[in-house]
Amino acid sequence: MKPSDVSIALLTERLGILEAEHAVRKTMQRYMTLCDVPSNAFDQHKLASLFHTDAIWEGIGQQYTHRYGCLKGREHIISMLVQYLPPALHFDINVHFLSSECIEVENGQATGHWLLLQVSGMSIHVQS
Numbered sequence: 001m002k003p004s005d006v007s008i009a010l011l012t013e014r015l016g017i018l019e020a021e022h023a024v025r026k027t028m029q030r031y032m033t034l035c036d037v038p039s040n041a042f043d044q045h046k047l048a049s050l051f052h053t054d055a056i057w058e059g060i061g062q063q064y065t066h067r068y069g070c071l072k073g074r075e076h077i078i079s080m081l082v083q084y085l086p087p088a089l090h091f092d093i094n095v096h097f098l099s100s101e102c103i104e105v106e107n108g109q110a111t112g113h114w115l116l117l118q119v120s121g122m123s124i125h126v127q128s
Contacts, residue, residue, distance in 0.1 A: 020105040024112050028098065037086060037094040037120075047085075048078045094120040 027050055033039065034047045051057075051074040059068030071077045084090045097117040104111050 017105045020110050021103045024103050024105075024110050025101075028112070028114070032096040032098065035081070035085060035094065036096060037091040039086075044078060044082055047081065048074055051077055090122060092121045092123050094118065 031047070031050050034043065034050075053074050054072070055074055055077060056070060056072055057068075057077040057080070058070045059065045068080065071080055082088065084094075095118070097119070098114040099117070100113075100115040102113045
């Protein structure tokens, strides 16, 4: 193999990693947009399309591990999320901010970690 072939192969590999990272960012942005309230963007089917059939959604940290646990599979994840999103009367406002991104791509698999700040306000609805 010529040196130029090696260079092109390395550049192609690096480009693939960058494109995968970008796809992960776009997916997370879409997820956050669909989960923000109030938003006309919420659509259960669009939200479900962001998850693979064997996806894992896991609460991290003592409080969130206890509250949410580890949900496996698209259907279980969406069943949990719709309890908090319109038309459910849970949040008056809910906005997500992500920071400290770390996306790793290896062998066609991507893993990401973020710090999440979630600003929300909830209503208490009382029937009289």
